[in-house]
Amino acid sequence: MNKLLKNSLRFVLFLLVQTLILNQIEIGFGIQLMIYPLFIMLLSFDTGVLSLLAISFTLGICIDAFSNTFGLHTSSLLVFSFLRPVIFKLFDSREGYDLLLEPTVLNMGNGWFIKSFGSLLLIHHFWFYLLEMFKLNDMGYVLQKTVYSLPLSFFLCVLLQYLFVNKQYTK
Amino acid sequence: MRNFIAFIKHFRNVLIFALLQGIALSLYFTFVQFPRTQYLTTAASIQGSILEARNGITKHFNLSKNNVRLQKENIELLEELPKSFIKLEGKLVKIDDTLHRQQYEYIPGIIINSTHSKRENYFTLNIGSSQGIKRGMGVFSTNGIVGVIHNTSEHYAVIKTCLTKKLNTSIMLEKTGQQGFLEWDGVNARKGSMTGVSNDLKIKKWAKVVTRGGGGIFPRGLPVGKISRVEVVEGESLWDLTMIFAEDFRKVQNVYIIKNLLLDEQRDIEKQTDYEDQE
Missing domain, CATH: 2.40.10.350 (Rod shape-determining protein MreC, domain 2)
Incomplete structure (x- = not known):
């Protein structure tokens, strides 16, 4: 399928699922399920930082417009996409990446995905809750929210990939 | 000059990141205080109509509870009507009351989108400025107050609720x-x-x-x-x-928006005292 078409379809799906379904789920303990960072994660390895930033700004603004957060999601998603190449470089294997692949859990294996996506999502969540609270007194509460939400969001992201994304094979 | 261009090229990514981050953060911190545009909130018509379509499905989940609540409210109001009182003295008639003048009018509305677990929680309302909703009007439900109108568009409005800082x-x-x-x-x-x-x-x-x-x-x-x-x-x-x-803000759906008919009069007279204080 055409790459652009596939990604725009994904963009709309992520936006709708996040805003219409996941934003309405109340688990308690301040847990919020956030899967939209997965969209940025799934863009193929050859996507440059600038296009990553532009895409994440657009997606973030759209999500903010639907959930009345005025730029909170945008800011944390920008951090996510800015650090994506840095983290990828950090966990690079000796051969380097196949640039045409998408960094899904199926393509790259569980260990790599947990390391890279896990740390990126941790930074994203921490930044999000830190900005939302914006008070150093509430650091405990920020950490609590991060620690509770992170595993659930992560698990949901992995589950979605096993359900909907196929493994890519390269020549 | 060449050095400068080289510098820009070298730090291009960081600069673009900082620029976008700055836009996002300034949006975040100014919007909480005062909304300058409705396009970035759920009051905008695209977001509003999508959320309304979703609410068309989910509103039925609480239908029976809401019915019971509205019925209870109806009973309370019915009990205050003249026809639910027995006349004890035949001669009493109801006359046009000039001692009281209506000060508040109520506009009914339905909440079509709400959050409760964020630090600042805003609800979206299915009516807007074309139904007479303005920024700063109070919103309440049968049980108690809900919030204040924060932002309106033609057909939708956003409420700043009690669940904000x-x-x-x-x-x-x-x-x-x-x-x-x-x-x-x-x-x-x-x-x-x-x-x-x-x-x-x-x-x-x-x-x-x-x-x-x-x-x-x-x-x-x-x-x-x-x-x-x-x-x-x-x-x-x-x-x-x-x-x-x-x-219970997690369950509220039917609300009333308060229109104060004497608000301008109150603001005017308060403004006058402010001028006197300054002189």
């Missing part, structure tokens, strides 16, 4: 009349706090908290909550009061 509404204890302000700590959607109450008078547990009606947004005496815990603020002569909200 500070809804600048003055509230008071019903019996003793001590005033305070409504605040929310962002943890529990059922519990808020009342600040600025001096601790010279004792406060009973489960004392009712109602609106003070000073700002012309809410009428006096709308229920807000009940005091559930009383503690002293250390080093200050103030009470730290925790209250349980009268309204």
Whole structure:
């Protein structure tokens, strides 16, 4: 399928699922399920930082417009996409990446995905809750929210990939 | 100059990141104070219509509960109608009342989108400026106050609810009349706090908290909550009061928006005293 078409379809799906379904789920303990960072994660390895930033700004603004957060999601998603190449470089294997692949859990294996996506999502969540609270007194509460939400969001992201994304094979 | 261009090229990514981040953060911090445009909130027509379509499905989940609630309210109102009273004296007639003049009008609305677990929670309403909704109008439901209109478009509006850091509404204890302000700590959607109450008078547990009606947004005496815990603020002569909200914001769907018919008159006369103070 055409790459652009596939990604725009994904963009709309992520936006709708996040805003219409996941934003309405109340688990308690301040847990919020956030899967939209997965969209940025799934863009193929050859996507440059600038296009990553532009895409994440657009997606973030759209999500903010639907959930009345005025730029909170945008800011944390920008951090996510800015650090994506840095983290990828950090966990690079000796051969380097196949640039045409998408960094899904199926393509790259569980260990790599947990390391890279896990740390990126941790930074994203921490930044999000830190900005939302914006008070150093509430650091405990920020950490609590991060620690509770992170595993659930992560698990949901992995589950979605096993359900909907196929493994890519390269020549 | 060449050095400068080289510098820009070298740090291009960082600069673009900082620029976009700056836009996002400035949006975030200014919007909480004052919304300049409705396009980035759920008051905008695209977001509003999508959320309304979703609400078309999910509203039925609480249908029976809401029916019971509205029925209860109807019964209360019916009981106040003249026809539910027996005439004890045949000669009494109802005459046109000139002692009272209507001050508040109520516009019904339905909440089509809501959040409760964020630090600042906003609800979206299915009516907007074409139905007479303006920024700063109060919103309440059968059980108690919900919030204040923050932002409107033609057909939708966004409510700043009690579940935000500070809804600048003055509230008071019903019996003793001590005033305070409504605040929310962002943890529990059922519990808020009342600040600025001096601790010279004792406060009973489960004392009712109602609106003070000073700002012309809410009428006096709308229920807000009940005091559930009383503690002293250390080093200050103030009470730290925790209250349980009268309204469960996680369930509320049908609300009323308050239109104060005498608001302009009140604002005008308050403005005059401000001028006198300055002179």
